Amino acid sequence: MKRAPLFAVTALVLATVTPSVAHHSSTMFDSKKTVTVEGVVTKWELTNPHSWLHVEVKGKDGKTVVWGFEAEGPSSLQRAGIKPSDFKVGTKLSITGNPMRDGQPAAIWVEATRTSDGKKFNPRAGFAVK
Amino acid sequence: MTCGKLITGVLGVIALAAGCSGPTEKAAPKPAASVLPEWTKEQKIDLGRQHKTAEALYNALKEQAKGGQKLAPDALPDWRGVYSRPPLNGFTFDPEQAQGSPTTAKLTPEFQAKLAKRVEDLKKGIEWDPISLCRPPGHPRWLTEPFTREFIVTPEQTWLINEMVNDIRRVYTDGRGHLPVEDRVPIPNGDSIGFWDGPRLIIHTNQLMPGIYQRANPDYTEQVETVEIWQKTDDKTLGVDVWVYDPPALTEAWYVRQTYGKLSDPDLRIRYWDCAESSNNSVFQNKEGTTEFKNLNFEKGKP
Numbered sequence: 001m002k003r004a005p006l007f008a009v010t011a012l013v014l015a016t017v018t019p020s021v022a023h024h025s026s027t028m029f030d031s032k033k034t035v036t037v038e039g040v041v042t043k044w045e046l047t048n049p050h051s052w053l054h055v056e057v058k059g060k061d062g063k064t065v066v067w068g069f070e071a072e073g074p075s076s077l078q079r080a081g082i083k084p085s086d087f088k089v090g091t092k093l094s095i096t097g098n099p100m101r102d103g104q105p106a107a108i109w110v111e112a113t114r115t116s117d118g119k120k121f122n123p124r125a126g127f128a129v130k
Numbered sequence: 131m132t133c134g135k136l137i138t139g140v141l142g143v144i145a146l147a148a149g150c151s152g153p154t155e156k157a158a159p160k161p162a163a164s165v166l167p168e169w170t171k172e173q174k175i176d177l178g179r180q181h182k183t184a185e186a187l188y189n190a191l192k193e194q195a196k197g198g199q200k201l202a203p204d205a206l207p208d209w210r211g212v213y214s215r216p217p218l219n220g221f222t223f224d225p226e227q228a229q230g231s232p233t234t235a236k237l238t239p240e241f242q243a244k245l246a247k248r249v250e251d252l253k254k255g256i257e258w259d260p261i262s263l264c265r266p267p268g269h270p271r272w273l274t275e276p277f278t279r280e281f282i283v284t285p286e287q288t289w290l291i292n293e294m295v296n297d298i299r300r301v302y303t304d305g306r307g308h309l310p311v312e313d314r315v316p317i318p319n320g321d322s323i324g325f326w327d328g329p330r331l332i333i334h335t336n337q338l339m340p341g342i343y344q345r346a347n348p349d350y351t352e353q354v355e356t357v358e359i360w361q362k363t364d365d366k367t368l369g370v371d372v373w374v375y376d377p378p379a380l381t382e383a384w385y386v387r388q389t390y391g392k393l394s395d396p397d398l399r400i401r402y403w404d405c406a407e408s409s410n411n412s413v414f415q416n417k418e419g420t421t422e423f424k425n426l427n428f429e430k431g432k433p
Binding site for chain 1 (some may be wrong): 152293294395418421423429431
């Protein structure tokens with residue numbers, strides 16, 4: 001996938017094997033769109049019912065925005081092969097998600113790529129029974 | 131147990147005749163054989179139709195199983211491990227209902243209309259789920275949730291555990307009945323009693339609260355009751371046949387089959403579920419009837 005500019009939203013329907021699972025309605029997010037940003041991890045909340053990865057993103061104008069990417073809880077992340085130590089504060093990454101419809105800088109985490117080693121992380125893989 | 135001390139004189143002859151020839155482990159007894167027959171899916175649907183209430187179906191199964199058998203502590207079914215429900219066709223209550231197709235439940239007109247409105251609202255982006263406030267899903271929705279599970283079997287009780295909101299269903303198999311009708315108060319997972327028929331656990335649950343089977347699925351009322359037959363179908367799978375009765379909402383018993391697969395990660399543990407750990411997970415129902423985050427707050431990096 002060609003990377004979109006920072007803050008730009010690309011209209012892209014992703015074929016997902018497993019549905020989004022949340023304690024809240026998923027209608028707050030636009031599952032038909034994705035946004036991809038590059039940034040640095042500032043916090044990794046490993047909590048139920050959802051974990052949140054905080055990512056600080058610097059725009060071309062020098063201003064920064066902190067995005068929140070929502071993922072599943074710690075057990076589901078473990079089932080997806082995502083560990084607490086994978087995203088220490090300061091970790092650089094590129095991350096794609098389904099953005100909120102109201103324009104807030106938050107999204108459902110679809111896939112992240114860690115800059116240091118190119119490893120990909122997909123929380124939704126955590127619902128597979130294997 | 132070693133039999134060395136027993137093998138003396140006449141006792142030794144008896145012990146040898148019994149096959150006790152050294153320091154060997156006693157073989158674990160096998161669970162009792164099942165009395166209830168195997169049914170086809172059509173026969174299971176018919177069972178639901180033949181019995182007008184969950185209690186009637188449960189009592190008929192118990193009678194057919196001659197009251198069931200008490201589990202021996204050293205012959206428990208092996209339900210160990212961490213399991214989860216596979217996301218077949220999403221998380222709809224009937225896993226055999228194809229995505230986007232109508233429910234397989236036979237609904238009364240009132241509850242058909244309620245379901246139609248829910249689906250119509252969803253198309254408009256309006257959706258609210260009672261679990262958004264961290265309420266327990268409640269049974270029978272409990273069967274559908276996709277998180278990790280454990281099943282703890284003892285002769286007197288079986289615990290059916292779902293990690294989500296630290297949710298435990300206790301099934302009493304010590305011969306007790308339900309609470310007297312006048313003392314029943316609706317609770318999320320209700321009151322479950324059961325009996326064993328060989329490796330099969332048969333459960334009757336009543337005293338439940340109203341809820342929804344899942345999002346974009348029908349509602350159920352506090353009259354809902356279920357009968358379940360749980361059984362390990364192979365080393366990695368637990369299956370359960372479910373009959374749901376709910377006269378205000380269903381015109382006949384709704385039969386579905388759920389399965390739970392054993393997860394292979396040996397380090398996987400059930401984690402405590404505290405819904406208030408992060409304020410970013412706090413939501414509310416807005417004036418339009420849909421869900422909004424209360425106050426998203428993400429942390430800036432330190433300069």
